[in-house]
Each structure stands twice: as C-alpha cells, then as structure tokens.
Amino acid sequence: MTGTEPAAPYIDTTRPHPARVYDWFLGGKDNYPVDEELGRRITAIDQGALRAARANRAFMHRATRTLAESGVRQFLDIGTGIPTAPNLHQIAQSVTPDARVVYVDNDPIVLAHAHALLRGTPEGATEYVQADARDPRTILERAAPVLDLDRPVALSLIALLHFVADEDGAHDLVSTLVDALAPGSALVLTMMTADFEPENVRRGIDAYAAGGVTLVARSHDEVAAFFQGLDLLEPGITSVARWRPGDRVDEKDGPVSLYGAVARKP
Incomplete structure (x- = not known):
C-alpha cells in the first residue's frame, strides 16, 4: 500500500457513512446499524436506490472489461468505497x-478494508492511496510511483461526483485529472440524475440530507x-443499465437514475 496510513483509523459508527450505506445496498456486511437504518429509510421511499446501486456496480464491471480488452493496462479509481468482490482490479x-x-479514497473505513482485501496478481500491481478526491494534484503525485502517466490510464469516477457540487470544484477536479493523463486515456463516470424519476430522486436526496x-x-x-x-464511446451518456448491457437490460422494475459513460482522450 502507499499513501498516509494511520495505524488505528477512527471510524465513527454513530453517523451513517455513504460508503457503508452503499455496501449495505450491495448486500455487503461491512456496515453498521446506523447505515442499515438510513439504507432502509431510503429504500422505503425510493425503491430505485437498491436497483441503482447494483446497476452501477455492473456498469463498472462492463466498462473496466471493455477498456482492458481494448488495451488499457493502467487504472486509477477515485472514490473506491469499501471493496466488494469482484472489484475493479479483479x-x-x-x-x-x-x-x-x-485505488484512491480518503475514508479510514475504506483504508482498513483495503489493507485486508485489495490483493492483485503477481504480474500486475494493486495499490491504495489515501487522499481526498477534491485534491487531484496530490492524487496524481501519489499515484505516479505506480502508474506511468505518459501512457494511457483509465480514470474511474464511479458514483463519486454526486457528492461534489459544482461550487465545490467538481469540474476543476475532473479537468485537472484528465489534463494530466496521456492521449488514449479514458474517463469512466457515473452520476445521479433526476431526469427519469424526479420525485423519487428528490425524496432520496432528502433522506440522505437527513442523515447528514x-x-x-x-x-x-x-x-x-x-x-x-x-470522444464518447457508444452508446454515449445513458442510464448505467443501458450502457452495453449485452442481452439484458435490467430495468424491469423501473428506470435506473444514474447516468454512465466512457470517453477517450484524443
């Protein structure tokens, strides 16, 4: 592992945390009652939340495989969250x-699990960098010993930017990272939208806000x-459930309120 690694990271179990709530949505075990409580409250008012979390994970798998099969050999995943197998490196x-x-995250919960779970192949490299997503220059500096930034890198910002408002620098964050990458690199992004189910999404946002x-x-x-x-890869910006889904578009229970897309840097 790389980056700053506190010996005993403090984990606040009295307040819900987005990474742990997401873990609960995915059926994971690395969450606490306060996270489950918020997860249940959200799903009670927005049934699409569970559907979106699982479709988002499946999109990440498909996008990563697509880029690896196209020849990309380096991946920078920011806002990793609690590792859930199969993870991006797998x-x-x-x-x-x-x-x-x-992998990059600034969460002591993720750090604790990363030490135990992020194990890659002997031929490759799997490393964890502790840094804040809002500090892209530090991320690039700490990733540089592992990734050759003069060669293509797939930058993954999966379900991250809906936690960063425009006024908090969301666009500067992305442009700083993309500008530092070589031609042939890719941006993989998913983001919450209210375009499909505005009322359900509004209620879900309110439930999260009530949880801080x-x-x-x-x-x-x-x-x-x-x-x-x-340059956007086909089919462009679409619901994550409809991005190269193969034979199955899993929207039988309703739309998925997350946009996803993959684009290449020319």
Missing part, C-alpha cells in the same frame, strides 16, 4: 494480469459538460 487483471491499479449526507443530481446536459473535449 476485473482488469482477469483480462490482462499485468494491469496496474491504484449531501447529494447533487445532474441532468444529461450537466453530465455531458464533464466530457467536453473527449
């Missing part, structure tokens, strides 16, 4: 065992702004 290294993966977590939903045009200057 997908990438199953395609190309020499893939190099750097701020979320931002963005329209299709607002999501597209993060991809300016990049």
